[in-house]
Amino acid sequence: MLKVTFLGTGGSLPTTNRNPSAIMVNRDGELIMFDCGEGAQQQMMRAKTGMMNLSSIFITHFHADHILGIPGLVQTMSFQGRTEPLTIYGPEWVEEFVKFLTAMGYYKLKFEINAIRLKSGESIKRDGYSIVALNTEHNVPSIGYALVEAERPGRFDRDKAIELGVPVGPLFSKLHHGGSVEVGGRVISAEDVVGDPRPGRTIVYSGDTRPCLGVLKASDGADLLIHDSTLADNMIDWAKESMHSTAGEAAALAKKAGVKKLVLTHLSSRYSDDATPLLNDAKALFKDVILAEDLLVIEVPLSDD
Known part of the structure:
Protein backbone atom coordinates (compact mmCIF):
# COMPACT_ATOMS: atom_id res chain seq x y z
CA MET A 1 0.00 0.00 0.00
CA LEU A 2 1.19 3.50 -0.83
CA LYS A 3 -1.48 6.05 0.05
CA VAL A 4 -1.18 9.85 0.06
CA THR A 5 -3.59 11.94 2.16
CA PHE A 6 -3.62 15.70 1.67
CA LEU A 7 -4.19 17.23 5.11
CA GLY A 8 -3.55 20.80 4.02
CA THR A 9 -3.39 22.25 0.52
CA GLY A 10 -3.49 26.02 0.97
CA GLY A 11 -0.69 28.52 0.56
CA SER A 12 0.63 30.72 3.38
CA LEU A 13 -2.50 30.87 5.53
CA PRO A 14 -5.61 28.80 6.28
CA THR A 15 -8.94 29.50 4.61
CA THR A 16 -12.41 28.16 5.31
CA ASN A 17 -11.78 25.18 3.02
CA ARG A 18 -7.99 24.72 3.00
CA ASN A 19 -5.50 24.18 5.80
CA PRO A 20 -1.82 25.07 5.31
CA SER A 21 0.57 22.52 3.83
CA ALA A 22 0.61 19.01 5.26
CA ILE A 23 0.78 15.65 3.51
CA MET A 24 0.61 12.18 5.04
CA VAL A 25 1.99 9.11 3.28
CA ASN A 26 1.01 5.65 4.48
CA ARG A 27 3.40 2.99 3.18
CA ASP A 28 2.35 -0.43 4.36
CA GLY A 29 1.24 0.98 7.71
CA GLU A 30 4.21 3.26 8.31
CA LEU A 31 3.18 6.92 8.45
CA ILE A 32 5.50 9.55 6.97
CA MET A 33 4.61 13.23 7.01
CA PHE A 34 5.77 15.98 4.66
CA ASP A 35 5.33 19.44 6.20
CA CYS A 36 2.90 20.01 9.05
CA GLY A 37 0.92 23.24 8.88
CA GLU A 38 -1.41 24.37 11.64
CA GLY A 39 -4.44 22.19 12.28
CA ALA A 40 -2.76 19.08 10.86
CA GLN A 41 -3.65 16.88 13.82
CA GLN A 42 -7.36 17.65 13.48
CA GLN A 43 -7.13 16.84 9.78
CA MET A 44 -5.48 13.54 10.69
CA MET A 45 -8.46 12.78 12.92
CA ARG A 46 -10.93 13.70 10.19
CA ALA A 47 -9.09 11.60 7.62
CA LYS A 48 -8.61 8.74 10.13
CA THR A 49 -4.96 8.43 9.16
CA GLY A 50 -3.86 7.65 12.69
CA MET A 51 -0.83 9.34 14.21
CA MET A 52 0.87 6.93 16.62
CA ASN A 53 2.61 5.09 13.76
CA LEU A 54 4.13 8.33 12.52
CA SER A 55 7.84 7.61 12.16
CA SER A 56 9.13 10.85 10.67
CA ILE A 57 8.25 14.39 9.66
CA PHE A 58 10.10 15.82 6.66
CA ILE A 59 10.05 19.63 6.58
CA THR A 60 10.75 21.45 3.31
CA HIS A 61 11.50 24.84 4.92
CA PHE A 62 10.76 26.80 8.04
CA HIS A 63 8.08 29.24 6.99
CA ALA A 64 5.33 29.15 9.60
CA ASP A 65 2.64 27.65 7.35
CA HIS A 66 4.73 24.47 7.02
CA ILE A 67 5.57 23.87 10.70
CA LEU A 68 2.96 25.35 13.06
CA GLY A 69 1.08 22.07 13.32
CA ILE A 70 4.00 20.24 14.90
CA PRO A 71 3.79 21.57 18.50
CA GLY A 72 0.17 20.50 18.90
CA LEU A 73 0.75 17.17 17.19
CA VAL A 74 3.64 16.14 19.41
CA GLN A 75 1.76 17.20 22.55
CA THR A 76 -1.25 15.12 21.49
CA MET A 77 0.91 12.05 20.80
CA SER A 78 2.57 12.47 24.19
CA PHE A 79 -0.82 12.71 25.97
CA GLN A 80 -1.86 9.54 24.15
CA GLY A 81 1.13 7.67 25.58
CA ARG A 82 3.63 7.66 22.77
CA THR A 83 7.10 6.52 23.86
CA GLU A 84 8.73 5.79 20.47
CA PRO A 85 11.14 8.48 19.25
CA LEU A 86 10.10 10.80 16.43
CA THR A 87 12.59 12.11 13.89
CA ILE A 88 12.17 15.50 12.23
CA TYR A 89 14.20 16.02 9.06
CA GLY A 90 14.71 19.33 7.36
CA PRO A 91 17.13 21.85 5.88
CA GLU A 92 19.17 24.45 7.72
CA TRP A 93 17.63 25.42 11.12
CA VAL A 94 16.01 22.04 11.88
CA GLU A 95 18.18 21.52 14.98
CA GLU A 96 17.24 24.92 16.39
CA PHE A 97 13.57 24.31 15.65
CA VAL A 98 13.53 21.02 17.57
CA LYS A 99 15.24 22.69 20.55
CA PHE A 100 12.50 25.34 20.62
CA LEU A 101 9.84 22.66 20.15
CA THR A 102 10.95 20.51 23.08
CA ALA A 103 11.28 23.56 25.34
CA MET A 104 7.78 24.87 24.54
CA GLY A 105 5.24 24.93 27.38
CA TYR A 106 5.43 23.31 30.79
CA TYR A 107 4.41 19.83 29.69
CA LYS A 108 7.36 17.44 29.34
CA LEU A 109 7.11 15.10 26.37
CA LYS A 110 7.17 11.36 27.04
CA PHE A 111 9.18 10.58 23.92
CA GLU A 112 12.36 11.81 22.30
CA ILE A 113 12.42 14.05 19.22
CA ASN A 114 15.51 13.85 17.05
CA ALA A 115 16.58 16.44 14.48
CA ILE A 116 18.48 15.52 11.33
CA ARG A 117 19.60 18.19 8.89
CA LEU A 118 19.52 17.19 5.24
CA LYS A 119 21.23 18.70 2.22
CA SER A 120 20.29 18.28 -1.40
CA GLY A 121 21.33 14.84 -2.66
CA GLU A 122 21.37 13.18 0.75
CA SER A 123 19.23 10.09 1.20
CA ILE A 124 17.54 8.39 4.14
CA LYS A 125 17.42 4.65 3.49
CA ARG A 126 14.53 2.66 4.91
CA ASP A 127 13.28 -0.89 4.47
CA GLY A 128 12.36 -1.10 0.78
CA TYR A 129 12.54 2.61 0.00
CA SER A 130 14.53 5.81 0.43
CA ILE A 131 13.69 9.45 1.02
CA VAL A 132 15.92 11.68 -1.10
CA ALA A 133 16.39 15.41 -0.46
CA LEU A 134 16.13 17.62 -3.55
CA ASN A 135 17.46 21.05 -4.34
CA THR A 136 14.64 23.60 -4.60
CA GLU A 137 14.52 27.37 -5.14
CA HIS A 138 12.62 29.39 -2.55
CA ASN A 139 13.33 32.61 -0.66
CA VAL A 140 14.63 30.78 2.44
CA PRO A 141 16.75 27.61 2.72
CA SER A 142 14.56 24.82 1.36
CA ILE A 143 14.54 21.29 0.01
CA GLY A 144 12.01 19.00 -1.63
CA TYR A 145 11.70 15.24 -1.22
CA ALA A 146 11.34 12.12 -3.32
CA LEU A 147 10.10 8.84 -1.85
CA VAL A 148 11.75 6.21 -4.05
CA GLU A 149 10.95 2.54 -3.66
CA ALA A 150 13.52 -0.15 -4.43
CA GLU A 151 13.07 -2.38 -7.48
CA ARG A 152 10.83 -5.38 -7.01
CA PRO A 153 11.65 -8.91 -8.21
CA GLY A 154 10.44 -9.72 -11.71
CA ARG A 155 7.43 -11.91 -12.36
CA PHE A 156 7.86 -15.56 -11.35
CA ASP A 157 7.09 -17.99 -14.18
CA VAL A 194 12.12 -14.89 -12.98
CA GLY A 195 11.67 -11.95 -15.34
CA ASP A 196 13.44 -8.62 -15.26
CA PRO A 197 13.14 -6.53 -12.06
CA ARG A 198 10.10 -4.31 -11.91
CA PRO A 199 10.29 -0.67 -10.81
CA GLY A 200 9.12 0.51 -7.44
CA ARG A 201 7.04 3.66 -7.09
CA THR A 202 8.26 7.24 -6.84
CA ILE A 203 6.47 10.19 -5.25
CA VAL A 204 7.99 13.68 -5.49
CA TYR A 205 6.97 16.60 -3.28
CA SER A 206 8.40 19.95 -4.30
CA GLY A 207 7.51 22.06 -1.28
CA ASP A 208 7.56 25.80 -2.05
CA THR A 209 9.75 26.48 -5.06
CA ARG A 210 10.24 27.97 -8.46
CA PRO A 211 10.36 25.32 -11.20
CA CYS A 212 13.90 23.96 -10.92
CA LEU A 213 16.32 21.32 -12.12
CA GLY A 214 16.38 19.46 -8.80
CA VAL A 215 12.67 18.69 -8.92
CA LEU A 216 12.78 17.99 -12.66
CA LYS A 217 15.51 15.36 -12.33
CA ALA A 218 13.87 13.66 -9.36
CA SER A 219 10.52 13.59 -11.19
CA ASP A 220 11.81 11.70 -14.24
CA GLY A 221 9.12 9.07 -14.83
CA ALA A 222 7.68 9.54 -11.33
CA ASP A 223 4.32 8.00 -10.48
CA LEU A 224 3.16 11.13 -8.66
CA LEU A 225 4.45 14.71 -8.60
CA ILE A 226 3.01 17.04 -5.96
CA HIS A 227 4.11 20.53 -6.97
CA ASP A 228 3.79 24.08 -5.72
CA SER A 229 1.10 25.76 -7.83
CA THR A 230 0.45 28.86 -5.80
CA LEU A 231 -0.73 31.13 -8.61
CA ALA A 232 -2.37 31.20 -12.02
CA ASP A 233 -0.23 31.91 -15.05
CA ASN A 234 -1.44 35.49 -15.32
CA MET A 235 0.40 36.19 -12.04
CA ILE A 236 3.76 34.81 -13.13
CA ASP A 237 5.57 38.02 -12.21
CA TRP A 238 4.39 37.72 -8.60
CA ALA A 239 5.26 34.00 -8.63
CA LYS A 240 8.82 34.88 -9.62
CA GLU A 241 9.08 37.62 -7.00
CA SER A 242 7.72 35.40 -4.20
CA MET A 243 9.69 32.35 -5.39
CA HIS A 244 6.66 30.17 -6.05
CA SER A 245 5.36 28.42 -9.19
CA THR A 246 2.30 28.92 -11.34
CA ALA A 247 0.06 26.00 -12.25
CA GLY A 248 1.20 26.17 -15.86
CA GLU A 249 4.86 26.07 -14.82
CA ALA A 250 4.20 23.00 -12.69
CA ALA A 251 2.45 21.33 -15.63
CA ALA A 252 5.31 22.16 -17.99
CA LEU A 253 7.78 20.56 -15.59
CA ALA A 254 5.54 17.48 -15.19
CA LYS A 255 5.31 17.09 -18.95
CA LYS A 256 9.06 17.43 -19.42
CA ALA A 257 9.73 14.89 -16.66
CA GLY A 258 7.19 12.40 -18.03
CA VAL A 259 5.38 11.93 -14.73
CA LYS A 260 2.25 9.80 -14.57
CA LYS A 261 0.15 12.16 -12.44
CA LEU A 262 0.48 15.77 -11.27
CA VAL A 263 -1.22 17.23 -8.21
CA LEU A 264 -1.38 21.02 -7.82
CA THR A 265 -1.05 22.16 -4.22
CA HIS A 266 -0.14 25.17 -2.01
CA LEU A 267 -2.93 27.16 -3.67
CA SER A 268 -3.15 30.87 -2.89
CA SER A 269 -6.13 32.11 -0.86
CA ARG A 270 -6.98 34.23 -3.93
CA TYR A 271 -8.58 31.06 -5.33
CA SER A 272 -10.63 30.15 -2.27
CA ASP A 273 -13.91 30.52 -4.16
CA ASP A 274 -12.77 29.17 -7.52
CA ALA A 275 -9.49 27.39 -8.28
CA THR A 276 -10.45 26.34 -11.80
CA PRO A 277 -8.12 28.95 -13.39
CA LEU A 278 -5.21 26.98 -11.92
CA LEU A 279 -6.54 23.69 -13.25
CA ASN A 280 -7.22 25.17 -16.68
CA ASP A 281 -3.68 26.57 -16.91
CA ALA A 282 -2.22 23.19 -16.05
CA LYS A 283 -4.50 21.14 -18.30
CA ALA A 284 -3.51 23.23 -21.29
CA LEU A 285 -0.08 21.57 -21.01
CA PHE A 286 -0.55 18.31 -19.10
CA LYS A 287 -3.69 16.20 -19.04
CA ASP A 288 -3.32 13.91 -16.01
CA VAL A 289 -3.53 16.66 -13.41
CA ILE A 290 -5.81 17.31 -10.45
CA LEU A 291 -6.25 20.09 -7.92
CA ALA A 292 -5.42 19.03 -4.40
CA GLU A 293 -8.27 19.37 -1.94
CA ASP A 294 -8.06 18.95 1.81
CA LEU A 295 -8.63 15.28 2.76
CA LEU A 296 -8.08 14.10 -0.82
CA VAL A 297 -6.68 10.55 -0.83
CA ILE A 298 -4.63 9.11 -3.69
CA GLU A 299 -3.48 5.50 -3.81
CA VAL A 300 -0.39 5.00 -5.95
CA PRO A 301 -0.60 1.61 -7.70
CA LEU A 302 2.27 -0.72 -8.45
CA SER A 303 3.40 -0.85 -12.04
CA ASP A 304 3.81 -4.13 -13.91
CA ASP A 305 6.33 -2.62 -16.34
Missing part, protein backbone atom coordinates in the same frame (compact mmCIF):
# COMPACT_ATOMS: atom_id res chain seq x y z
CA ARG A 158 5.36 -20.77 -12.27
CA ASP A 159 4.73 -22.91 -15.34
CA LYS A 160 8.37 -22.68 -16.40
CA ALA A 161 9.53 -23.68 -12.92
CA ILE A 162 7.27 -26.74 -12.91
CA GLU A 163 8.43 -27.61 -16.42
CA LEU A 164 12.03 -27.55 -15.14
CA GLY A 165 11.09 -29.96 -12.37
CA VAL A 166 10.90 -27.58 -9.42
CA PRO A 167 8.30 -28.90 -6.96
CA VAL A 168 5.60 -26.49 -5.83
CA GLY A 169 6.54 -25.12 -2.42
CA PRO A 170 9.31 -23.24 -0.64
CA LEU A 171 11.77 -23.59 -3.54
CA PHE A 172 9.52 -21.26 -5.55
CA SER A 173 10.08 -18.49 -2.99
CA LYS A 174 13.83 -19.07 -2.93
CA LEU A 175 14.00 -18.71 -6.72
CA HIS A 176 11.77 -15.65 -6.74
CA HIS A 177 14.08 -13.92 -4.28
CA GLY A 178 17.18 -14.49 -6.37
CA GLY A 179 18.44 -17.84 -5.12
CA SER A 180 19.29 -21.06 -6.93
CA VAL A 181 17.99 -24.56 -6.22
CA GLU A 182 19.12 -28.03 -7.18
CA VAL A 183 16.57 -30.43 -8.62
CA GLY A 184 17.50 -33.92 -9.79
CA GLY A 185 21.17 -33.02 -9.98
CA ARG A 186 20.47 -29.89 -12.05
CA VAL A 187 20.90 -26.35 -10.77
CA ILE A 188 18.00 -24.03 -11.53
CA SER A 189 18.80 -20.32 -11.12
CA ALA A 190 16.47 -17.38 -10.59
CA GLU A 191 17.28 -16.12 -14.08
CA ASP A 192 15.70 -19.27 -15.50
CA VAL A 193 12.25 -18.56 -14.05
